[in-house]
Amino acid sequence: MKRIIPCLDVKDGRVVKGVKFEKFSDVDTPVARAKIYNDSGADELVFYDITASIDGRQIFADILKQVVECINVPLTVGGGINTIEDIDRLIKLGADKVSINTGAINNPKLINDAAKKFGSERIVFAADVKKVDGIYKVFTKGGQENTDLDAILWLKSGEDRGAGELVINSIDTDGVKGGFDLPLLEAALNAVSIPIVASGGAGCIEDFITLFKTLPDIDAGLAASIFHFDEVKIPQLKLELQNNGIDVKL
Numbered sequence: 001m002k003r004i005i006p007c008l009d010v011k012d013g014r015v016v017k018g019v020k021f022e023k024f025s026d027v028d029t030p031v032a033r034a035k036i037y038n039d040s041g042a043d044e045l046v047f048y049d050i051t052a053s054i055d056g057r058q059i060f061a062d063i064l065k066q067v068v069e070c071i072n073v074p075l076t077v078g079g080g081i082n083t084i085e086d087i088d089r090l091i092k093l094g095a096d097k098v099s100i101n102t103g104a105i106n107n108p109k110l111i112n113d114a115a116k117k118f119g120s121e122r123i124v125f126a127a128d129v130k131k132v133d134g135i136y137k138v139f140t141k142g143g144q145e146n147t148d149l150d151a152i153l154w155l156k157s158g159e160d161r162g163a164g165e166l167v168i169n170s171i172d173t174d175g176v177k178g179g180f181d182l183p184l185l186e187a188a189l190n191a192v193s194i195p196i197v198a199s200g201g202a203g204c205i206e207d208f209i210t211l212f213k214t215l216p217d218i219d220a221g222l223a224a225s226i227f228h229f230d231e232v233k234i235p236q237l238k239l240e241l242q243n244n245g246i247d248v249k250l
Helices: 030-039 061-069 084-093 102-106 109-118 151-160 182-189 205-214 234-243
Strands: 003-011 014-019 022-028 045-049 075-078 097-100 123-132 135-140 145-150 165-170 196-199 220-223
Touching (some): 003 030, 003 234, 030 061, 045 061, 061 075, 061 084, 075 123, 084 097, 084 109, 097 109, 102 109, 123 151, 135 151, 145 151, 151 165, 151 182, 182 196, 205 220
Parallel strands (some): 003 220, 045 075, 097 123
Antiparallel strands (some): 014 022, 123 135, 135 145
16 A cells, blocks of 8 residues: 655755755645645655754754654654664654664664664664766755765665665655656666555656556655645545545545
8 A cells, every 4th residue: 555645844944845955946844734634645754853963963852743643643853863862752742653864874874773672663764866077976954065976775674674665765856846867766666575655756647647657666755845835635536546446545
């Protein structure tokens, strides 16, 4: 069964949306958006504090607690996670899963330690990926810094270290609304066996249909702007997916 996951990118306490990780526009409060998605049939929610790592601080605990209190679907939380203590704190605040990105680049062993302590099912390995000279590379610091890590090998290492799920954020397609980055996702599918959440590029219902029909092993589709600006309603999306033979929870 395919999952539909709205993403709350939070900056300075507000939900924002950018294009290729830049040019952010204000959307709403995290609580208001979370309630809307929870009530409209989202399978899960993702809460990313997108400047926590850059600012060198922890996630806004008060906002996160308010989001947790108003939803009853699984919540994945990411941003500024660098230690086992950071993960423990977020889980105690109500996160079902934690998404580790920059923290894993700084200390890959964090994934091993986190999976061992909390269970692989709670550890999401996320990567921001962009094509450079024909090779997929991992970027950090909000897509500004090229780590020079080969993205496919990096994603495979996340699986090997014990992560239970991958989130692949395509910088090239982020906010462009031209469809998911199918070549990147296919390359990842060929390298790993754990669930993959596709992120970046959804612009219409057809993009989700194309994603799941072209790459039937993709586990979930994550999107932000098309949901934030009511261009696509989740019930409508799920109905169209079902009508196209794609198994979803209605």
